Amino acid sequence: MSPRWQLIPLVGAAVACLAGPTHAERAVFPAASGTAITTTQKPGAALGRFDAGRALSHVRHLAGRIGVRVRATPAEHKGQRYVRRRLRTLGYHVFVQEFGVDGGTSRNVVAMWPGAKRYPVVVGAHIDTVAGSPGANDNASGVAVMLEVARLVAGRHQARWVKFVSFGSEEYGANGRHHLGSEEFVSRLGSRGRTRLAGMVSVDMVADGRPLIVGTAGLGPRIVSYSFLHKARKVGIRADYRTTCDCSDNGPFELAGIPAAFIWSGPEPDYHSPSDVPTNLSKRDLWRSGRAVRAFVRALDRKTIRHFRSEG
Numbered sequence: 001m002s003p004r005w006q007l008i009p010l011v012g013a014a015v016a017c018l019a020g021p022t023h024a025e026r027a028v029f030p031a032a033s034g035t036a037i038t039t040t041q042k043p044g045a046a047l048g049r050f051d052a053g054r055a056l057s058h059v060r061h062l063a064g065r066i067g068v069r070v071r072a073t074p075a076e077h078k079g080q081r082y083v084r085r086r087l088r089t090l091g092y093h094v095f096v097q098e099f100g101v102d103g104g105t106s107r108n109v110v111a112m113w114p115g116a117k118r119y120p121v122v123v124g125a126h127i128d129t130v131a132g133s134p135g136a137n138d139n140a141s142g143v144a145v146m147l148e149v150a151r152l153v154a155g156r157h158q159a160r161w162v163k164f165v166s167f168g169s170e171e172y173g174a175n176g177r178h179h180l181g182s183e184e185f186v187s188r189l190g191s192r193g194r195t196r197l198a199g200m201v202s203v204d205m206v207a208d209g210r211p212l213i214v215g216t217a218g219l220g221p222r223i224v225s226y227s228f229l230h231k232a233r234k235v236g237i238r239a240d241y242r243t244t245c246d247c248s249d250n251g252p253f254e255l256a257g258i259p260a261a262f263i264w265s266g267p268e269p270d271y272h273s274p275s276d277v278p279t280n281l282s283k284r285d286l287w288r289s290g291r292a293v294r295a296f297v298r299a300l301d302r303k304t305i306r307h308f309r310s311e312g
C-alpha cells in the first residue's frame, strides 16, 4: 500500500495508465507447457482449505530471508523469482512483464492456468516494499495469500476464471509515482483487454487488523468489491466496505473502468517501518484474509464473470 495518493493528480494517472507502455518491454515466456483443463468439476466444487502455515512460510521467505524489496532492485527481482518458481511448480503458465523504473528494471509475474480464459478476474498483490521495511504485512502477506489460493485453485474448475499477478513497483519511488506495475499491466491489456477483463482484486496488507476492509478507490465500478464482501460474509468473516484512497494496485484498474477491489486489514503500527517483520503478523488474520479470498475465487464461474462485465 502506498499512502501519498493525494500528490498524484488523478487525471495524470489516468493518462499514464491508458497511454500505453513508455518503457522498454520484454515479455519472457517459460518453456513450461501445461495441459488444457480437463476437469469436469461443477462450479463451486469444494476447494482445499486455506493453509495459514503455508502462507506464513511464504511471508517468512519474502520478508525474512529476502527482506527489504525496494522496486527495481535485485531484492525485488529475487522476490519475483520466488513467486514465479512457486507458481510454475503448481502447473501454471507464468510469464514476466519487465518495465523500466528508477533507472532499473521492475517486473510483474503473471500466472494463468493452461487453457484458462484470456480475460478473467485478476487476483494480485504487490511484492515490493519501501526502503528500510522488510514488508511482512506490506505486502508479503498479500503475495502469500495469492500463492496459497493459487495452490488451492490449481487444476480446479475455478482456474479457468482467474489470473494471479505479483506486481512490482506499487510503492512510491524516486520518480514520485506509485502503482507502476499495475499501470503497466493495465496498459498492456490493450483496449480490448480493458473492456473484456472481468475484474480485479488487490490483496494488500491483510494480516494485521480486524475487521477485514473491502473497498475501492471510488474511481470504478464496485461490483467486484460487493461480490467479495458478500462471499466473505457468507463464510462468517466480518468485513466492512470502505471507499479508500487510490493507494493500491486496484487504482489503475478502476481508472480504466475495470471493476476492482482493495482487500486490506487497515492501519497498523508497523506500517512502512523496520518492524514490519513476520513475527509482528497475526497468523489468525492472515488465515482470515486467505479464507475470504478463497471464498471469492471459489464462486467464480461463467455467470459471475458475465455479471461483472455487464456492470463494468
Ligand SMILES: [Zn+2]
Residues within 6 Å of the ligand: 001, 002, 003, 130, 138, 171, 272
Ligand atoms: Zn506500502
